Amino acid sequence: xxxxxxxxxxxxxxxxxxxxxxxxxxxxxxxxxxxxxxxxxxxxxxxxxxxxxxxxxxxxxxxxxxxxxxxxxxxxxxxxxxxxxxxxxxxxxxxxxxxxxxxxxxxxxxxxxxxxxxxxxxxxxxxxxxxxxxxxxxxxxxxxxxxxxxxxxxxxxxxxxxxxxxxxxxxxxxxxxxxxxxxxxxxxxxxxxxxxxxxxxxxxxxxxxxxxxxxxxxxxxxxxxxxxxxxxxxxxxxxxxxxxxxxxxxxxxxxxxxxxxxxxxxxxxxxxxxxxxxxxxxxxxxxxxxxxxxxxxxxxxxxxxxxxxxxxxxx
Amino acid sequence: xxxxxxxxxxxxxxxxxxxxxxxxxxxxxxxxxxxxxxxxxxxxxxxxxxxxxxxxxxxxxxxxxxxxxxxxxxxxxxxxxxxxxxxxxxxxxxxxxxxxxxxxxxxxxxxxxxxxxxxxxxxxxxxxxxxxxxxxxxxxxxxxxxxxxxxxxxxxxxxxxxxxxxxxxxxxxxxxxxxxxxxxxxxxxxxxxxxxxxxxxxxxxxxxxxxxxxxxxxxxxxxxxxxxxxxxxxxxxxxxxxxxxxxxxxxxxxxxxxxxxxxxxxxxxxxxxxxxxxxxxxxxxxxxxxxx
Numbered sequence: 001x002x003x004x005x006x007x008x009x010x011x012x013x014x015x016x017x018x019x020x021x022x023x024x025x026x027x028x029x030x031x032x033x034x035x036x037x038x039x040x041x042x043x044x045x046x047x048x049x050x051x052x053x054x055x056x057x058x059x060x061x062x063x064x065x066x067x068x069x070x071x072x073x074x075x076x077x078x079x080x081x082x083x084x085x086x087x088x089x090x091x092x093x094x095x096x097x098x099x100x101x102x103x104x105x106x107x108x109x110x111x112x113x114x115x116x117x118x119x120x121x122x123x124x125x126x127x128x129x130x131x132x133x134x135x136x137x138x139x140x141x142x143x144x145x146x147x148x149x150x151x152x153x154x155x156x157x158x159x160x161x162x163x164x165x166x167x168x169x170x171x172x173x174x175x176x177x178x179x180x181x182x183x184x185x186x187x188x189x190x191x192x193x194x195x196x197x198x199x200x201x202x203x204x205x206x207x208x209x210x211x212x213x214x215x216x217x218x219x220x221x222x223x224x225x226x227x228x229x230x231x232x233x234x235x236x237x238x239x240x241x242x243x244x245x246x247x248x249x250x251x252x253x254x255x256x257x258x259x260x261x262x263x264x265x266x267x268x269x270x271x272x273x274x275x276x277x278x279x280x281x282x283x284x285x286x287x288x289x290x291x292x293x294x295x296x297x298x299x300x301x302x303x304x305x306x307x308x309x310x311x312x313x314x315x
Numbered sequence: 316x317x318x319x320x321x322x323x324x325x326x327x328x329x330x331x332x333x334x335x336x337x338x339x340x341x342x343x344x345x346x347x348x349x350x351x352x353x354x355x356x357x358x359x360x361x362x363x364x365x366x367x368x369x370x371x372x373x374x375x376x377x378x379x380x381x382x383x384x385x386x387x388x389x390x391x392x393x394x395x396x397x398x399x400x401x402x403x404x405x406x407x408x409x410x411x412x413x414x415x416x417x418x419x420x421x422x423x424x425x426x427x428x429x430x431x432x433x434x435x436x437x438x439x440x441x442x443x444x445x446x447x448x449x450x451x452x453x454x455x456x457x458x459x460x461x462x463x464x465x466x467x468x469x470x471x472x473x474x475x476x477x478x479x480x481x482x483x484x485x486x487x488x489x490x491x492x493x494x495x496x497x498x499x500x501x502x503x504x505x506x507x508x509x510x511x512x513x514x515x516x517x518x519x520x521x522x523x524x525x526x527x528x529x530x531x532x533x534x535x536x537x538x539x540x541x542x543x544x545x546x547x548x549x550x551x552x553x554x555x556x557x558x559x560x561x562x563x564x565x566x567x568x569x570x571x572x573x574x575x576x577x578x579x580x581x582x583x584x585x586x587x588x589x590x591x592x593x594x595x596x597x598x599x600x601x602x603x604x605x606x607x
Contacts, residue, residue: 036408036411080587083590083591084590084591086591087590089407089408090347090348090407090408090411090549091545091590093348093408093411094348094541094544094545094586095545095586095587095590097538097541098538098541098542098582098583098586098587099583099587101538101579101580101583102580102583102584102587105576105577105579105580106577106580108576109574109576109577235534235538236419239415239419242412242415246412275427276423277423278419278420278422278423278426279419279420279423279424279427281416281419281420282416282417282418282419282420282421282423283416283420284416285412285413285415285416285419286395286396286413286416286417286420287416288412288416289396289399289400289409289410289412289413289416290396290399290400290413293400293403293406293409
């Protein structure tokens with residue numbers, strides 16, 4: 001039973017769900033200040049390429065390469081962040097969309113990134129954890145599970161821990177002075193400024209945090225799939241990340257996570273419909289804006305269920 | 316060489332201008348960026364292509380057909396994605412999101428209907444003329460003539476006719492226009508379908524000049540149109556026309572004198588720089604919004 005449940009296919013889907021949930025957090029953080037940045041796929045690709053190249057060319061261990069990839073995204077985010085965040089609303093969305101496109105074209109043409117062919121043979125997390133596990137004496141599997149299954153589970157666990165840490169961090173951030181500042185800027189930037197909040201600083205901070213998490217998610221996904229190419233980080237990727245937040249709701253951090261979970265699982269359950277995935281995504285975006293512009297989970301939903309459940313338990 | 320590249324740049328740029336005009340009209344009147352414009356453009360290109368190859372009609376009829384398809388798509392877009400949002404007080408990003416939805420929907424529909432491969436127009440305009448050092452093909456002349464005359468007609472129509480004035484009034488201030496007896500709902504539908512029709516015609520022209528029509532062309536060209544929208548200043552019609560020409564010339568020259576593989580980065584490199592120096596665009600003034 002457990003053996004059939006842990007087949008590579010399910011495990012792979014689980015990994016994608018977790019990666020997408022991490023990406024959901026990344027877009028949530030920039031949206032928390034009310035800034036729509038569509039550059040997440042760009043930051044993701046910077047993280048993915050730096051991490052992949054660092055491990056392949058310099059032989060850096062994966063656990064160092066992935067955070068370094070995240071830092072590379074931060075560096076770029078700092079450079080473009082200061083001028084970009086002077087723009088607001090639509091201008092920022094288009095400028096960041098353009099940024100993603102420029103990054104893609106650069107990766108498509110650099111020699112070191114192997115152009116349109118992309119980079120293959122990236123050290124895989126599965127194999128690495130497998131090596132660690134067999135060094136621990138689990139080489140022949142454990143409890144009826146093969147080594148591959150155990151290492152896949154271990155990777156899944158690692159991703160889950162990263163997600164939980166990020167979630168914890170984001171939740172704590174929300175209740176802190178920084179989180180309050182983000183919310184104030186989102187509600188009314190001018191008023192926030194009048195209250196003495198350094199809006200530029202907090203907007204840049206949110207932007208950088210989002211870029212870091214996107215970069216880390218990119219690094220993780222590169223080491224999960226062994227292969228990355230410029231096509232993995234195009235306009236569609238941006239839309240895909242963005243739709244997690246729109247569908248789930250971007251007011252609470254649970255929104256993008258729920259969005260990532262549902263929208264990654266949906267095409268897998270509807271195998272027949274997977275050809276129509278993009279069509280369904282499009283229809284979802286339009287329908288959400290018309291009927292539930294705040295997404296599935298908003299503060300009101302939480303309040304509604306809280307009072308409803310509270311009443312029931314007191315009866 | 317220089318003059319030849321200039322002509323090539325103008326030809327390319329005039330199609331960009333046509334695409335950007337669609338964005339600008341909608342931006343001016345509704346104050347939103349229509350992200351589905353690129354896909355309507357792509358549908359226009361396909362309809363034009365199918366009309367020419369299957370029904371063997373002449374190219375003007377094909378463009379008319381494309382324009383009609385574009386207008387119909389525009390009306391549907393307005394009904395489905397824009398009108399429901401106008402009634403409610405939603406964030407100003409909502410229309411952006413719902414038009415992104417329409418755009419990915421249309422793109423995947425096109426992938427299903429037409430397949431991912433690139434198709435080409437039957438070559439009926441291969442003739443070319445020599446003007447001193449330049450060699451201008453019939454296709455180029457055709458593109459220049461069509462796009463410039465469309466732009467001129469549009470300018471005249473906006474400036475002089477009653478509907479054009481109503482459109483500009485709506486762009487200036489939708490409530491006041493409404494009070495003054497302009498049927499703003501009709502004007503909005505008209506604007507969206509007009510913009511989409513222009514985009515579709517541009518699709519046919521681009522299909523002719525690159526000799527390639529494929530479902531993904533909407534994204535690339537749509538993004539270029541967005542770049543022009545920013546370059547010329549949002550909602551500025553003259554800006555869109557000139558911005559398109561500037562972008563076309565810049566691209567062609569970057570290919571001729573620089574590295575051709577970075578061609579697609581030129582547009583966005585340019586707008587990123589422009590946005591940082593002059594966020595209102597090359598031809599926009601800070602408070603300018605209207606379709607003037």
